[in-house]
Amino acid sequence: MALIKVRELRLDIPKEAKNLAERMLSDLEKSKRPYLEAVKTSLDNSNYNAKVGYLTPGDKIVRTELNVSSVQKLARVVFMLEILLRNLDIGAVNTKRELYYICKGLIKGDGRYKPLDFDDQDESDSIIDFIGDMLEVYREELNCYANDRGGQTYSQQLVVTETLPDGDKANVDLSTLGTTPFQPKNRPQSLKLKAKKKIDFCLVVESEGTAGTLQSMGFTKRNNCILMGAQGVPSNGVRGWCKLIENQLDVPMYFFGDLDAYTMQNIFRTLKAGSAASLIRNGDFSAPNVRFLGVLPGDVKKYDLPHYKVKESDPAEARQLKKAKDALENDPFFRDKKNKELSDILRWLIKEKIRCEQQSYFSVDPKDPIKTEKIILEKIKRGDYV
C-alpha cells in the first residue's frame, strides 16, 4: 500500500529527491522529455473500503511532461524543492506563507529567477502540494506546517506527553489547565497519551463556542470524557489528534454538529475518512471509528427542534441540496453500503429540504442551562447515533 511506502521513504526524502533530479537530468541529456508524476488527489481517484476506514488513492496520476507550457511549472517545482531540501537539512520549519516569502526573497536576490516569481500564495501553495503528492510524503514531512487551528481539548483524565525535537519530554495533565484548553499540535505523532482514570467517551463538537459552553457548565467535571471543539472543517491537527486518541486510548468517539450536507461531507466525512485532497495521508489523519451523534433527522422531530427550510430559489442554499446529491453520486464514502445510515441522512436532507443547527438543542428546555448535555448523554446511553 502506498502509505506504507511513504513511511519507509520518510527518512529518504533527500535521497528520493536526488534520484528524481538525476533521472530528469539524464532524460534531458538524451533529449528525452523528463516528466514528473504525482498521485491524482481528487474524489474521482478516491477509493473507500469500510475495513480500511478512510479514503485511499486510486491508480490515477497527474503527469507533467516537459514542454514549452510546463517548463515554468517544472522550473518552479525544482526551485521550491531545493528550498525544502535545505530546510530538511538544517532542521528549519516554515508555513506555506513563509515559504512564499522565502521564494520572493531568493528571487529578489538573483535577477535570473525573476520569471519564477509567484503572483500570489495560491501559486506557491500548489507547487508545495504537488511536491508532497509527487514524493508521496506529508507536507509536514517536508517541514512545512500549517497553523494549528481547532481541536481545543478539555479533560480531567487525560495526560499528554510530548517528545520535543531535542529529546526532552513535556508532560501536560489536562486537569491542571483550569479553563485553558489543550491545543493539539500539527504533528500529533510526537505525542503519547495516558488516561489517569478510565475515559468513557470522546465528544467532538463542530462549534468551538458550543464546546466551550459545555465545558463552562461543567461537562468534563461530571463526565469521564474528552471534550473537543473542531472549529468547522477539521484541520490536519484535529484529524491527526483524533486518530491518536483512537489509536492510543480506545475510547468511543462521537461527533456532534449541524444537520446539513456541508457538515456531513466536509466536516464529518473528513474527520472519519479523510479528504480527497489529502489522499496520501488519510491513514494518519482520520478517525474511522467516530460516530455521528447528531443532530440526527430523528432528533428534529423528537425534540421539536427549530429548523430552516432550504430555499431552492437562493443559489447559496440550493448548493446545499446539490452538494448532498453530488455526495450520494460521487463520494465513495457515502456510496459504500457500510455507510448506508449516513447516506440515508443525505437522502433525508434532499427529500425534506431542511437544515437544523447543533445549537437548536438549547431550545428544548431554555431554562435548563445543561439540557444540551443531558440530551447528549441520553443519546450516547441509548445508542442513538449513526
Added chain:
Amino acid sequence: MSKITKSSTAEYFAKNLQQVGFSSPLKAVLTTLKEAVDNSLDACEGAEILPELEIEVKKVGVGSTKNTDLIRIVVEDNGPGIDGDDLAKVFGEYLASSKFGRGQCSRGQQGIGISAATTWAQMTNAKGVQVISKTKNMRKAISAQVDVDIKTNTGILRNKETLEWKKNNGTRVEFLMDGRIQMNGDGGLLTYIEGTVLVNPHLTVTYKLGDTDKGKIERVSNETPDIPEATLPHPHTFKLGEFITHSHLYGKISLSKFLKTGFSRISDQSIKDFVKHGMPKGLVDKNLGSMSEEDFKKAFQAVQATELMAPSTKSVLTVGEDALAKSIERLGQVDFLSVVTRKPTICDFKPVVVEVALARFIDRGSEGEPVQLLRFANRVPLQFDKSGCAITWAIESVNWKSYGLGQPKESLPQGPYVFAVSIVSPFIKFKNASKETIDASDELVEEIRRALMQAGQKLSRHIKHEMKEADLERKLAHIEQFGPILVEKLVTISGANASRKKKAEEGLRKILGRDSDEAVNQLEEAQTKLAAQKQKEAKKMGSAADEAGKGS
C-alpha cells in the same frame, strides 16, 4: 360618492408623461429627438426617399422648472412633407397614427410619441411645436405652431402662414422645452445618433449637439429599405381582452368572417377545427354585435386550443450583413468585426429577425471596461433600463470566454468592442409604453443568443489568431527564461558536473525547439483561417459596394 369624470386621452398622457419617456429632463430631450427622427425616417421610407436629416440640440437659456435648461431641438428632413390639413393631427393629437396596430415594422407604432413631445414643450415652455412643412404639390411651405388641446385631445394650429422655403419637400420641427443635455453614455445624445446611424446605412445626417462642433455622417448605402407588406396578427398572440377589443374594429360582421379577416393563418378549415375544439356551432355565423362576453370567451378558448400554422415571416425586414458591416465603420476605426443576420423566425407566434454586429475598435473603449452595448428595436435605439432587456439577458447568458473575451460572472463581456443587437418584428413586446426595453420571453432570448453565438464564433477567429501570436511569444520567452533555471536546479540537487550540465542544456533546447516549431505552425494555421474569413468578408463588402454603386 365622489363624482366620476371621464378624461380625454390627451389628459391621461399629459398627466403620465413619465410613462412615455418624459420621466426626467435628460430623457425628455432624448425622447423628443428620438420621436422626431423616427417620424422623419418612417416618412422618408414610406415615400422611398433617401433620408437626409439635420439635427440641432442646443441649450438656449434657463428652464422654467428647477434644475433644468431651456433646450432647443430641431430636426429637419427631406421627407415627403405633411399636408396642412394633417399638421394638427400629427403633432397635436394622441393615438392619431397611420401605423397603429397594422403589423408593419415601422419605427413608430401608436402615435403617442411626437404628441407627447408637443405636450412636454407646451407644459414647460407654454408653446407647442413650431413646424415648417412642404409637400411637392404645395407651392409654398406652411409654417405654424401646433399645440395640444388637452381637454379634447385635438391639435390646434396657431400663427399659420405660408412662406418660401429652400426645400422642395420636407419637414422641419422645432421644440423649445425644459430639459438637460447629456452627450455620452447609455442615455446620451451622441450614443443615440451613433445607434441610429448604425442601423440606417442609407441615412445621411448633419448634427450639432450642445457646444460641440457640427458633425456629418454620410450614407453608405443608396437603397431605401423595402418595408414589407403589413401582416395580420396571429390569433395565438392575443389575450381575451385584446381579442374582444380587436373585434370592435370590424363592426357588424359574423364571427367567422372576423376571424378570417382580422387574423393571419385562419382558413375555412381552421373554423371547422375550432368547432371540433369546443366552439359552439351556433357562434360561427353569429354577428359580432350580438355576441356576449361568454360567447367571445368560448370562441377564444377554442381558437387557443387549436393548432394553427405559424405566422409568416415575410413581414420582417433586415438591415443586412453587408450594410451593417459598412455602417459600423462609420462609428470609428474598426479593428475587426463580425456581423450576423439570422433568418426570420417565429418567437412567441410573432415573426422576428435578429441581427448582430460585433466590432472591435481601435479608437474607442478599453480592455477593462464592459463592451458598449447598442440595442435596437425596429431600428430604434433603446437607451434605458438595460438590465431588464431581453437583449442584455441573451448577451449575459453567452459564455464569451470561449470566444476569447473577458467576462465577469453573469455580466457583459469586456473590451474595446461595440455589440449592436437589432430586433425587428411587426409586433415587438415592450415592457413599457416608452419603448425602452424588450420583454424577455424564453424563445426570444434563445433566438438572440443563437445570433450572438454565431457572431461570437466569427469574432473568435480574429481573437484566436491574436492569442496564438501572443502564445508563441510567451512560449519562446518561456524557453529562454525557465529552461536554464530548470537545468541549474536539477544539477544542484543531483550534484552533477559541468559537462553534464552543458549536455542537458543542449537536450533541453532541442526538445523546446520542437515545441516552438509547433507553435509557429499553429500560428500559421490560425493566420490562414483568418485570411480565408477576411476574404469572404471582403467579397461580401465588395458585392455590397457594387450594389450601392448601381443604385447611385
